[in-house]
Amino acid sequence: MAEQAETLRRAPLSRDRILRAAVALADETGIESLSMRNLAQDLGVVPMALYKHVANKDELLAAMIDTVVGEIDPPVPDIDWKRAVRGRILSARQMLRRHPWAPLAIESRNVPTPAILAYLDSIVGTFRAGGFSADLAHHVMHVMGSRILGFSQELFDASRDAGRSGVTPDPSAGFPPEIAAHFPHLAEIATAASHDDESVVGQGCDDQFEFEFALDLLLDGIERLQRQRWTSSRRPG
Structure with a gap:
């Protein structure tokens, strides 16, 4: 070495x-x-x-993002859109696990880098090739949010504020008693399931099980809308 x-x-x-x-x-x-x-x-x-x-540090950071985004698996030909999208998103997540700094670097940019835009464009292209209307693809990309890039903000993640205070939270501690007393339902579900700390992508991001659970729920719901030929002009009233 x-x-x-x-x-x-x-x-x-x-x-x-x-x-x-x-x-x-x-x-x-x-x-x-x-x-x-x-x-x-x-x-x-x-x-x-x-x-x-x-030219400067900003250009360096943008190029670093494009370098690691280049590690995401390319589209696999001749498979259905659902498997293709799921595979690429999980590949993106693996990339982020190798580079834990990347989620914050990606989120903090005002303008997406060329590699990010190319990746997002290819995901939309997969939806369109799978029979999605432009209208449905538009809404799907919104609902997927940062999950498209392999991460999402965890609802009960106390580490969002840890960076400001300099204190590392204890994941097993749950809600502080004084908060739990006012919000008992949130406190109950916050500690209702175990999480694998080793699978966390980075500060403020959910774990692997929770990520795949949500991803599969989204993809199943998206598949149902696509089969129904959903459009935004026919939203339920």
Whole structure:
């Protein structure tokens, strides 16, 4: 491993080498610790050398996103839309598990990167090829939300506020008693099922079982609407 790292440090500097090093650094230490200075140090170059290949940190982050999104499995030909979409979404989730910093990086961007747009476009293309109207595909993409990219915000995830307080929540603690007393039904269901902590994609994201449970519910409901030739102009009153 040390020899491989040294070989990379001696390799000519290129955009690809910079991106691979940046992704590896973010994987290891988190996106918050990534800077042009420490990336340059990791590569064994002066910071100014990086700017010949990336204009600034924002461009670097966008390119890093596109690099990891490129790891999502490509469309599989000749299978039905439901299996195709499910497979690609779970592949996206596997990518996020390899790169836990990616959900926050993706969510924080005002404009999607080219690779994100290409991925979303291909998902819509799968729906359309599966017989979906443009109208239904539009609404389906809205309801799927960030789940299309392999993650979603967990309803009972206290870690959303943990980053602000610096305190890591105890997942087994449930609701604090004073809150549970006011909202007993929420407190009851919040602790009604066990969760696999090892399967969490990243801070603020649900676990694998919950993710697949919701994904399958959505896909089953979407399939029913598609078979009924649903349109927004025929919504129930």
